[in-house]
Amino acid sequence: xxxxxxxxxxxxxxxxxIEKIIEDDLANGRVKDNTIVTRFPPEPNGYLHIGHIKxxxxxxxxxxxxxxICHLRLDDTxxxxxxxxxxxxxxxxxxxxxxxxxxxxxxxxxxxDQLYNIAIELIKEGKAYVDSLSxxxxxxxxxxxxxxxxNSPDRDRPIEENLKLFMEMKEGKYPEGKYTLRAxxxxxxxxxxxxxxxxxxxxxxxxxxxxxxxxxxPMYDFTHPISDAIEGITHSICTLEFEDHxxxxxxxxxxxxxxxxxxxxxxARLNINYCLMSKRRLLYLVQNGFVSGWDDPRMPxxxxxxxxxxxxxxxxxxxxxxxxxxxxxxVDYSLxxxxxxxxxxxxxxxxxxxxxxxxxxxxxxxxxxxxxFDAVDNPEDPESKTHKIAFSKRVYIEKEDFMENPVKGxxxxxxxxxxxxxxxxxxxxxxxxxxxxxxxxxxHCTYDPESRGGQTPDGRKVKGTSHWVSADHALCAEVRxxxxxxxxxxxxxxxxxxxxxxxxxxxxxxxxxxxEKDAENAKVGDYLQFIRNGYYCVDSKDSTKEHMVFxxxxxxxxxxxxxxxxxxxx
Numbered sequence: 001x002x003x004x005x006x007x008x009x010x011x012x013x014x015x016x017x018i019e020k021i022i023e024d025d026l027a028n029g030r031v032k033d034n035t036i037v038t039r040f041p042p043e044p045n046g047y048l049h050i051g052h053i054k055x056x057x058x059x060x061x062x063x064x065x066x067x068x069i070c071h072l073r074l075d076d077t078x079x080x081x082x083x084x085x086x087x088x089x090x091x092x093x094x095x096x097x098x099x100x101x102x103x104x105x106x107x108x109x110x111x112x113d114q115l116y117n118i119a120i121e122l123i124k125e126g127k128a129y130v131d132s133l134s135x136x137x138x139x140x141x142x143x144x145x146x147x148x149x150x151n152s153p154d155r156d157r158p159i160e161e162n163l164k165l166f167m168e169m170k171e172g173k174y175p176e177g178k179y180t181l182r183a184x185x186x187x188x189x190x191x192x193x194x195x196x197x198x199x200x201x202x203x204x205x206x207x208x209x210x211x212x213x214x215x216x217x218p219m220y221d222f223t224h225p226i227s228d229a230i231e232g233i234t235h236s237i238c239t240l241e242f243e244d245h246x247x248x249x250x251x252x253x254x255x256x257x258x259x260x261x262x263x264x265x266x267x268a269r270l271n272i273n274y275c276l277m278s279k280r281r282l283l284y285l286v287q288n289g290f291v292s293g294w295d296d297p298r299m300p301x302x303x304x305x306x307x308x309x310x311x312x313x314x315x316x317x318x319x320x321x322x323x324x325x326x327x328x329x330x331v332d333y334s335l336x337x338x339x340x341x342x343x344x345x346x347x348x349x350x351x352x353x354x355x356x357x358x359x360x361x362x363x364x365x366x367x368x369x370x371x372x373f374d375a376v377d378n379p380e381d382p383e384s385k386t387h388k389i390a391f392s393k394r395v396y397i398e399k400e401d402f403m404e405n406p407v408k409g410x411x412x413x414x415x416x417x418x419x420x421x422x423x424x425x426x427x428x429x430x431x432x433x434x435x436x437x438x439x440x441x442x443x444h445c446t447y448d449p450e451s452r453g454g455q456t457p458d459g460r461k462v463k464g465t466s467h468w469v470s471a472d473h474a475l476c477a478e479v480r481x482x483x484x485x486x487x488x489x490x491x492x493x494x495x496x497x498x499x500x501x502x503x504x505x506x507x508x509x510x511x512x513x514x515x516e517k518d519a520e521n522a523k524v525g526d527y528l529q530f531i532r533n534g535y536y537c538v539d540s541k542d543s544t545k546e547h548m549v550f551x552x553x554x555x556x557x558x559x560x561x562x563x564x565x566x567x568x569x570x
Contacts, residue, residue, distance in 0.1 A: 016324035018058070018265055022066060022235060036068035037234045040094070041102075041224065043393040044074050045081040046279035047294040047301040048093045050336075053269040054319045058551075059097040059237055069233055075108045077223050079207035085207065089294070092107075093302035096453035107207050108223045111230055113338065115218045116170070118226065118255060119181060119199055120380070123162045125256070128199060129155055130165040135325070138180075141187070142195055148188035149195045166410045169202055172215045173389035176202045185251065193248040197221055198429050209494045221245055225252040229264040236262045237556045239269040240328060268325045274333045275300045276498060283403045290502060291485070295541065296483040297551050308482060309527060309537030309553030314343035333484065340554045344527050344535045349377045352389070352422065352467040353480055353515040355528035357396035358470060359442035362427060365393045370473070373423040390473035391424050396514050398532075402443055404432065409465035413443070419464035422531070426462060467531045474514035477548040480539070481508040519548070532556065 015023070025031050038059040048056075063070035072094065076082050094101070122128035131154045133141060135519060143149030157165075169179055181200035189195055199222045204215050225248075228236045236249070244267045253261050266360070269277070281450040282299065285291050294301050297308035318339040324333050336493060352375075371391045397413070406414040412420050418428040427445040435441055450457055485506045494499030515530070523526060524540045534556050539549040 013320070013323075016269065017326060018062065018235070018237060019065075020322060021265065022062065025234070026066065029456055032232070035234075036062065037071065037232050038063050038068065038237060039071040039106075039228065039231065039233050040074050041073045041075050041227075042090055043078070043220075044076055044083065044086040045078060046086060046089060046283055047089050047299075047303055049277055049279070049282065049302065050272065050300045050305065050315070051270040051273065052093075053097065053275040053302065053315050054322065054324075055237070055239070056094055056099060057316055057319050058267070058324060060094075060101075062237075063237070068234075069104060069235070070099070070101060073106040073107055073108065073227060073231070074209070075130055075220065075224060075227070076209060077108050077217055078203070079205040079217065082208055084208045089303060093306075096302065096306055098416055099280070106227070106231060108218075108227050109207065111163070111223070111227055112210065112214060112218070114230065115223060115226060116216075118257070119166070119218070119396060120163070121257065122183065122199075122255065123159060123166060123181075126159055127184050128162070128181055129157050130169070131155075131163045131180050131196075132178070132182075134177065138198075143187070145192065146217045149192075151187050152196070154184070155187075155196070166200075168341050169200070169216050172204075174202060174396050176204060178202060181216075183251070187447065189247075191247050193221065193253065193491055197248055212304060213215050221248045225262070225264075226255075226258065229253050229258045229260045232260050232317040233262040236264045238264060238266055240266045240326070241269070242266060244516040251321070266326070268328045271299070271330045272320060272336060272493070273329065273330050274484045274486050276486070276491055288560060289437075290499070292490065297482050297539075300485075301504070307540050308551055309344075309513065309535060310340055311343050311527065312349070314340045314499065317343065318547075322394055325540050337554050341535070341556075344553065345531065346380050347378070347525040348529040348533060348535055349522075350375065350379070350529050350531055351516045351519055352469055353479070353513055353533055353536075354396040354398055354467070355481075355510050355513045355530075355533060356399045356549075357512075357514055358399040358402055359439065360397055360427070360468070361442055361444050362393050362395070362447045363430070363444050364446045367393055369393070370470075371424075375423055387516075389423060389516055389518070390468045390470045391421075392472050394471035395468045396471050396474065397421075397466045397468045399409055399440075401464075402429070404440065404441070413445075413464065417464070418448075418462050420451075420454050420462050421468050422465055423453065424468070425449070426454070426456065469514045469516055471514070473517050475517055475548065476512055477515055477519065477520045477550055478548045479510040479513040479536070479552070481510065481552045482506065483508075513550075515550070519550075520545075522550075527553075529556075 038054055038061045060070045097289050131152050133152050141150050160493050180198050182196045182198050184196045187195045198219050200216045200218055203217045206212055246264050249264045295303040295307050297304055318336050371390040374386045375389050376384050402413040403410055413429050415429045418426050420426050425447045427447045429443050429445050431444045433441045482504055486501045487503040489503035491501040522538050524538050528536045530536050535553040536550045539551050543549040
């Protein structure tokens with residue numbers, strides 16, 4: 001499969017093949033009122049995932065570009081797996097991405113009466129019949145890709161008997177699986193989807209919108225194209241797995257009495273390595289406690305990445321870079337992270353946070369003195385505001401920023417070495433306090449009072465700089481370090497069991513991290529960068545004023561981390 005690598009997007013994007021089709025249709029008068037109508041038709045049987053973002057942006061984006069209309073239509077044909085929770089989440093996700101269907105909100109269930117009447121007419125015309133084959137028998141009769149199917153014994157059932165049975169199915173006189181309404185097309189067709197496909201099945205389940213009004217429900221391949229026709233969809237855009245279903249789509253839209261004939265076009269779905277894009281498998285992860293819910297920040301759901309701190313602009317940039325193609329491919333996970341970093345770099349407020357604290361005592365700094373330094377919120381923004389950072393005798397730095405026995409190439413703090421505390425002063429390590437087991441408890445340093453802001457009268461420079469927080473003025477908070485949910489590039493690819501590939505370090509919880517006091521003002525939806533640690537956000541579910549929780553959105557590129565790896569330092 002073609003793999004999409006992390007490349008820069010060009011400023012001028014050529015038309016994709018669907019845009020070319022639309023522009024040709026508009027130029028040649030093949031679109032009624034010269035208004036294209038698209039639709040985003042999710043099934044409300046789970047939360048939307050990243051793959052859906054491509055379809056959302058494509059369908060709503062085309063409508064915006066060509067001054068058309070995009071419908072939101074919930075294909076609610078399987079009440080056993082559908083829930084209002086899913087419907088509400090779908091709407092929230094689309095709005096988060098910045099799209100609005102306005103008054104064009106529809107449901108397949110809106111057309112149940114029409115679909116039922118169409119089915120009745122097909123029976124009367126001898127084009128549909130009630131079949132009593134079991135699911136196993138139907139599979140046997142269906143044939144294979146190389147062998148034609150064979151007719152059901154019920155295929156020639158009299159029309160009046162079919163009508164009677166179908167109405168009795170609707171009245172709830174038979175158990176699930178007893179009968180199925182099937183189209184009478186061609187059991188020898190080379191396309192299996194035309195071998196007398198099922199149109200209706202018996203299903204006793206309460207529908208989230210229609211309640212218990214119905215106990216027979218239309219099949220997706222029957223409902224979907226007719227819904228498109230009823231709504232006047234001009235360009236029915238779906239993913240490549242529906243290409244083989246196109247003949248069934250065309251059959252349904254050619255049924256007598258259907259006035260509008262939409263056309264189906266297929267594009268390559270969004271596949272990302274290290275991710276699962278199956279709602280069935282994602283549901284399994286939720287139901288069996290492998291994640292905390294559909295909105296777990298490790299999940300590739302729209303609600304998950306929103307809670308993790310991805311922005312809608314970053315995701316729209318990502319799918320734009322991926323593009324729209326006819327050939328399936330796999331997109332590199334790093335491209336998505338690249339887009340997230342590019343976006344957050346421009347918008348995230350910079351704060352200092354120490355995740356693995358080491359106490360630094362500045363022996364020659366006055367005991368009760370507190371100073372405040374100005375820090376720019378975002379150096380990438382020329383109009384950025386500033387905030388105050390408290391400095392005192394005791395500060396925390398990262399443990400990795402001190403080495404008792406430094407290796408060659410290490411320029412941060414060690415005994416006798418001078419470094420710069422960002423925004424503040426130069427300090428020099430003088431001595432170490434250890435516990436009975438030899439673990440370092442704290443490092444005693446001295447500071448140069450004339451180096452305020454990193455400037456000295458003699459103009460000397462130091463190679464090492466550490467971020468820090470005042471031990472007496474920092475916010476103590478919980479930080480959740482999120483990483484890829486799966487450690488394998490293609491989960492389940494080697495073993496067939498994707499559960500074996502779950503990354504045990506996909507979530508590392510730091511119960512006590514120390515962050516600049518200004519972090520107390522952060523709200524859900526704010527974008528933050530913890531200097532040298534990564535991009536973060538306030539957790540939308542568990543964070544409170546009394547116990548703030550920050551989620552890592554994505555890591556930073558750390559030159560020292562690369563150097564540590566080369567030197568074999570853990």
